Amino acid sequence: MYVAVKGGERAIDNAHDWLAEERRGPQDVAELDVAQIRTQLGLAVNRVMAEGSLFDPDLAALAIKQSRGDLIEAIFLIRAYRTTLPRFGYSTPVDTGAMACDRRISATFKDVPGGQVLGPTFDYTHRLLDFALEAEGLQRSEAIAPEAHPVMPRVSQFLNQEGLIQDEPRPEVDAVPGDLTRAPLELPATRALRLQALARGDEGFVLSMAYSTQRGYAKNHPFVGELRIGTVAVEMEIPELGFAVEIGDVVLSECETVNQFTGSKTEPPQFTRGYGLVFGQTERKAISMALVDRALRWKELGEDDKGAPAQDEEFVLYHADNIQATGFLEHIKLPHYVDFQSELELVRKLRREADARVRPTEAAQ
Amino acid sequence: MSAYNFAYLDEQTKRMIRRALLKGMAIPGYQVPFASREMPMPYGWGTGGVQVSAAVMVPEDCFKVIDQGADDTTNAVSIRRFFQATAGVAVTEKTAEASVIQTRHRIPERDLRQGQILVYQVPIPEPLRFLEPSEVETRKMHALEEYGLMHVKLYEDIARHGDISTSYAYPVKVEGRYVMDPSPIPKFDNPKLGMAAIQLFGAGREQRIYALPPHTDVVSLDFEDYPFQAGKADHDCDLCGAGSSYLDEVITDDAGGRMFVCSDTDFCRERREAGHVGALGVEAVA
Amino acid sequence: MKDTERAAIAQRPLLRVEGVSRRYGARIGCAEVSFDLWPGEVMGIVGESGSGKTTLLNCLAGQLAPDAGRVMFDTRDRGMVDTLDMSEAERRMLGRTDWAFVHQHAQDGLRMNVSAGGNVGERLMAVGARHYGNIREQAIDWLDRVEIAEDRVDDRPSAFSGGMRQRLQIARNLVTGPRLVFMDEPTGGLDVSVQARLLDLLRGLVREMGLSAIIVTHDLAVVRLLADRLMVMKSGHVVETGLTDQVLDDPQHAYTQLLVSSVLQV
Numbered sequence: 001m002y003v004a005v006k007g008g009e010r011a012i013d014n015a016h017d018w019l020a021e022e023r024r025g026p027q028d029v030a031e032l033d034v035a036q037i038r039t040q041l042g043l044a045v046n047r048v049m050a051e052g053s054l055f056d057p058d059l060a061a062l063a064i065k066q067s068r069g070d071l072i073e074a075i076f077l078i079r080a081y082r083t084t085l086p087r088f089g090y091s092t093p094v095d096t097g098a099m100a101c102d103r104r105i106s107a108t109f110k111d112v113p114g115g116q117v118l119g120p121t122f123d124y125t126h127r128l129l130d131f132a133l134e135a136e137g138l139q140r141s142e143a144i145a146p147e148a149h150p151v152m153p154r155v156s157q158f159l160n161q162e163g164l165i166q167d168e169p170r171p172e173v174d175a176v177p178g179d180l181t182r183a184p185l186e187l188p189a190t191r192a193l194r195l196q197a198l199a200r201g202d203e204g205f206v207l208s209m210a211y212s213t214q215r216g217y218a219k220n221h222p223f224v225g226e227l228r229i230g231t232v233a234v235e236m237e238i239p240e241l242g243f244a245v246e247i248g249d250v251v252l253s254e255c256e257t258v259n260q261f262t263g264s265k266t267e268p269p270q271f272t273r274g275y276g277l278v279f280g281q282t283e284r285k286a287i288s289m290a291l292v293d294r295a296l297r298w299k300e301l302g303e304d305d306k307g308a309p310a311q312d313e314e315f316v317l318y319h320a321d322n323i324q325a326t327g328f329l330e331h332i333k334l335p336h337y338v339d340f341q342s343e344l345e346l347v348r349k350l351r352r353e354a355d356a357r358v359r360p361t362e363a364a365q
Numbered sequence: 366m367s368a369y370n371f372a373y374l375d376e377q378t379k380r381m382i383r384r385a386l387l388k389g390m391a392i393p394g395y396q397v398p399f400a401s402r403e404m405p406m407p408y409g410w411g412t413g414g415v416q417v418s419a420a421v422m423v424p425e426d427c428f429k430v431i432d433q434g435a436d437d438t439t440n441a442v443s444i445r446r447f448f449q450a451t452a453g454v455a456v457t458e459k460t461a462e463a464s465v466i467q468t469r470h471r472i473p474e475r476d477l478r479q480g481q482i483l484v485y486q487v488p489i490p491e492p493l494r495f496l497e498p499s500e501v502e503t504r505k506m507h508a509l510e511e512y513g514l515m516h517v518k519l520y521e522d523i524a525r526h527g528d529i530s531t532s533y534a535y536p537v538k539v540e541g542r543y544v545m546d547p548s549p550i551p552k553f554d555n556p557k558l559g560m561a562a563i564q565l566f567g568a569g570r571e572q573r574i575y576a577l578p579p580h581t582d583v584v585s586l587d588f589e590d591y592p593f594q595a596g597k598a599d600h601d602c603d604l605c606g607a608g609s610s611y612l613d614e615v616i617t618d619d620a621g622g623r624m625f626v627c628s629d630t631d632f633c634r635e636r637r638e639a640g641h642v643g644a645l646g647v648e649a650v651a
Numbered sequence: 652m653k654d655t656e657r658a659a660i661a662q663r664p665l666l667r668v669e670g671v672s673r674r675y676g677a678r679i680g681c682a683e684v685s686f687d688l689w690p691g692e693v694m695g696i697v698g699e700s701g702s703g704k705t706t707l708l709n710c711l712a713g714q715l716a717p718d719a720g721r722v723m724f725d726t727r728d729r730g731m732v733d734t735l736d737m738s739e740a741e742r743r744m745l746g747r748t749d750w751a752f753v754h755q756h757a758q759d760g761l762r763m764n765v766s767a768g769g770n771v772g773e774r775l776m777a778v779g780a781r782h783y784g785n786i787r788e789q790a791i792d793w794l795d796r797v798e799i800a801e802d803r804v805d806d807r808p809s810a811f812s813g814g815m816r817q818r819l820q821i822a823r824n825l826v827t828g829p830r831l832v833f834m835d836e837p838t839g840g841l842d843v844s845v846q847a848r849l850l851d852l853l854r855g856l857v858r859e860m861g862l863s864a865i866i867v868t869h870d871l872a873v874v875r876l877l878a879d880r881l882m883v884m885k886s887g888h889v890v891e892t893g894l895t896d897q898v899l900d901d902p903q904h905a906y907t908q909l910l911v912s913s914v915l916q917v
Contacts, residue, residue, distance in 0.1 A: 008442035076407070083403040084369065184398035184572040187501050314499055324570045327408030331488065334410065334440050338433045338470045338628055341614055342532035342551035345596050350526050357527075509740045513747070513777025517762070520776065521769050523783055524805050588783040 023068050037061040046251075046280025047071055051322065052078030053181065053200045055250045055279050072202075072322050079323055083181065090176070092244050094232045096254045096277070100149035101230035103281075108223045108258055114152030119229060120281075155226035156256050156273065165258065165271040169300075187314055194296055194317060198289045199278055201320030207284060209310045209320075210291035218295045218308030222257035222274060229253045229281050253278045253286040259294050261301065272301060292316060372419040372452040378402055382420035382574070386565060389576035394539030396490050396507070401572040411444055412569030414467045414486035418448065421482055421565070422465060427455045429463035434471035434611065434628035441469070460631050470533075472554040474610045474632040477562035479579060485548040487568035490575065492536040492546040512544050515586060523591055532596070538584045545575065547583075553595045553611045558583040600625040605636035606643040663725060665690045665831060665863050671710050671720030679887035680706035684720070686882065686892065688831075693857060693864045695878030695895060697871060697910065703887035704867045705835060711865065712752055712833045713742050724749075724831070747777045751824035755836035757816035760823070761808045767794060767819055768804040774827045793822040797852060814845035818852065825856065832864040838873055850876050871911065875899060883907045 024031065038045055038061035048060040052075045060078060067073035103119025106112050118124075159165040169191075177192035180200075185193065198206055213220060231251050235244040257274040274294030276286035295310040297303075309315055319325065370376065378400075385399035404412040422428070428448055432441035436458040444467060445456050457463050460473040469486040477483060493503045496514050506512070515536060522530040535552035539545050547558055548566060558564070564577040577583065585593035598612045603624040610632055612625040624645060627633035664687035673680040681703035688694050696704045709715035711722055713734055723731045727749070734742060746752070754760035761770050771790040772780070780786050791801050797818035799811075808816050817837065824832060837853065838846040854876050857864065866877060874881055874895055881898045883891040883906065891904040902908045 008437045008439040009446075012439060012442060079403040080405040084373075084375070086375070181400070181403070183400050186398060314501060318500070323403065324408045327410060327412075328488070328570055329409075330407060331409030334469075335433050335438055336470070336549075337613060338551055338611070339533040339549050341598065341612070341628075342553070342596070344614065345598055346528075346530060346532040349596070350528060350530065353527055505739070509743055511743065511747075511777065513773055516776040516781070517765055517769050517773050520772055520783065520786065521765060524766050524768055524787075588786075589781050590784045 034061045048074045050279040051075045054082040099230040103229040106155045197317045202322035203285045206288040210288035213295045213310045218311045225256045225258040255286040255290040257290040372422045374419045379420045385574040394543030394545040396573040401569045408570035411486040413567030417567035426464045429466045432469040435630040472557045474629040479561045481562040485566045487548045490568040490573040555585045602627045603643040603645040605633045605641045667723040669721040671717045673717045681887045691861045693878045695874030695881045696867045698884035702884040708867045749830045751829040751832045753834040755839045757820045760820040797822040834866040
């Protein structure tokens with residue numbers, strides 16, 4: 001006797017229970033708390049904030065705990081939460097020039113006013129597993145974070161004084177940039193929208209796109225003009241007050257690349273820029289973003305369409321979002337048996353017809 | 366779940382979706398861009414359908430969800446629970462009782478009536494997508510009514526297989542204007558697209574909404590000498606004996622044994638309750 | 652038929668080009684090109700590579716926007732219309748009905764993953780043909796006219812030789828009876844023997860159908876066989892125009908003389 005598969009509800013409940021058990025793991029190991037994740041897995045928290053498009057280290061840490069360390073799942077949790085939040089308004093543009101920098105480097109000048117500051121970077125570590133970290137209760141080293149942050153003028157300013165680098169095209173004074181999460185993406189997209197999409201795009205995807213430009217697909221040799229990571233104040237215009245007030249701080253990574261440019265119909269030769277700005281200490285993403293931004297600007301700069309993936313706005317913007325990608329990819333796990341049945345019937349029918357075409361000829365022979 | 370608004374989405378968002386729905390109803394078959402929200406279920410798992418359902422739902426509604434024609438498939442269960450939790454609406458498995466039906470991949474067997482709304486989950490709303498990957502280009506093709514390429518595909522099918530080899534998501538022309546993807550329903554369901562109920566299509570990831578008002582003229586694309594044919598397995602339902610319903614093929618043992626049962630579980634149940642019996646006899650009615 | 656006789660028959664030119672210019676930065680693509688093309692006339696544009704002839708062709712065919720000038724076409728419903736002012740919808744409609752474009756590389760003008768029959772049938776279906784049998788019949792008829800065997804109708808162009816692909820592209824373009832055909836080096840890149848066959852075929856079709864065409868080529872043999880009139884281009888400028896025989900047999904401009912003599916030496 002046949003009984004159709006029933007009990008979807010119970011199966012789902014059981015799966016959820018099991019998941020909760022696996023998340024906690026063996027009871028004889030101490031449970032992670034959210035503060036530990038926030039403070040000790042800070043770079044994971046930063047990535048979740050960046051791609052979740054929500055600056056909230058506590059929520060990001062909670063999402064990482066809930067998702068068992070699956071960062072795309074954590075980003076998904078943050079996005080689904082973020083979308084329900086009311087919009088009170090938009091902040092004024094943050095002034096990254098006034099950033100209190102923890103890290104600030106330039107590859108284009110040996111030294112710059114304000115100095116090169118390495119900050120907490122993996123750059124010059126030797127990638128050797130540090131087994132000392134296995135031991136618990138290590139002594140803290142002396143605090144070395146600087147107390148005062150010197151003013152650090154932008155590196156691109158120095159080039160700009162000579163007119164050697166193209167000014168960032170300023171949008172109309174009153175132009176409010178579109179909001180990707182409130183309006184459907186329509187192409188061609190403005191640069192502001194492209195940057196939004198890249199800022200929340202998957203780090204791996206943006207990295208690979210950037211890498212492809214370095215390897216010759218839409219080559220546009222970049223230098224890191226400046227990379228700075230630090231804290232900036234967020235201000236918001238309060239209608240009742242009539243002026244902007246500071247409502248909090250965010251940590252940002254900002255990258256400006258300096259790219260070769262040979263001039264065009266109307267422009268003398270000068271350098272151009274690519275731009276990346278991402279929540280948290282996420283410099284790999286910020287640099288990648290700047291490279292892809294520059295590659296996508298080919299039209300505006302009158303460059304050739306080399307047919308490279310990183311130049312294809314539609315390709316980059318439609319495939320950068322890992323939440324969209326992972327959902328659609330994984331949906332093929334859902335039942336498709338109705339469509340499959342339809343295909344089965346068709347293949348059977350076509351085979352019958354092919355058979356009927358072959359048989360009479362055989363009979364004739 | 367009281368932290369959330371009725372049917373999860375905030376009223377602003379619902380209004381935005383309703384505007385898109387109205388535009389879709391006014392231009393049947395036209396894909397209206399809408400600002401799809403991030404939903405608490407993954408893209409590709411019905412986020413478009415869920416947003417449309419949420420936007421049209423009122424507290425008096427009676428809600429039914431099917432996936433592959435069945436009410437008890439896991440994702441149908443999950444979506445039904447979502448609205449039970451966020452909207453507290455009545456739910457049902459009975460097609461006749463439901464006022465809003467969200468579906469993935471099927472149209473119920475029972476004729477839908479005026480006053481009912483059928484909401485489709487759509488993975489890829491663009492019928493030209495697999496012929497032309499660029500969205501910029503396909504929107505242009507719709508705007509200019511450049512649909513020659515669609516027929517090239519059908520031509521190639523016949524040239525190669527002797528028949529049109531699209532068996533689901535079979536493209537249709539709506540009111541003589543827009544070519545539309547009816548979502549991945551089997552082509553067996555295509556003739557029902559001119560139904561009396563309102564049909565709404567939501568594609569969350571692709572940010573598109575489209576619609577068919579009641580009694581819209583919907584024609585499946587074909588050639589004069591190779592007319593569209595709706596197909597199904599050449600069997601009757603082994604449980605309820607229905608001869609005209611769409612069937613699932615179920616493998617019953619590892620020796621090639623198989624049986625055919627209605628894909629529409631509610632339709633099959635109703636028939637069995639009314640005393641219809643299929644080839645596998647009374648004992649199947651558990 | 653001589654130009655003057657044609658002009659007497661046709662009331663107005665099929666295509667009127669006025670002052671078309673296109674620059675690439677400081678470099679001139681083509682400058683101040685004007686001419687009339689009369690119905691049934693084949694115009695050859697010759698010049699070495701870099702002379703601006705392909706730029707001009709792309710400007711005329713609506714594939715490149717000129718910086719200045721007008722490209723007037725005698726449309727069926729509205730008479731002479733500047734195609735540069737047309738909406739994209741109108742221009743595309745023209746592109747699949749009254750205009751045709753034969754690319755130098757057949758793969759640019761064909762759908763390589765669609766059968767030969769589908770390639771020829773596409774234009775028919777684009778203008779509303781909905782009977783599979785008829786479409787196929789016409790496709791086979793056209794394959795025959797370009798000397799491709801009927802049993803290749805279901806093969807993809809990727810399985811065809813270069814010459815066959817080019818002939819298929821021509822069939823695909825001519826099946827809907829366009830009034831104006833643009834050709835960009837239609838024999839370029841083919842073996843000499845294949846070129847000869849293709850030229851022969853093109854000449855037959857041009858005569859039989861009374862086609863109006865603009866053919867860009869660097870090969871004087873092509874225009875000698877196909878073109879009624881010639882325009883010689885150098886550095887983006889038209890340096891000489893006239894009846895084909897006149898220009899080739901009695902070139903006036905030093906550059907044309909050079910072109911003609913360099914061919915004769917071969």
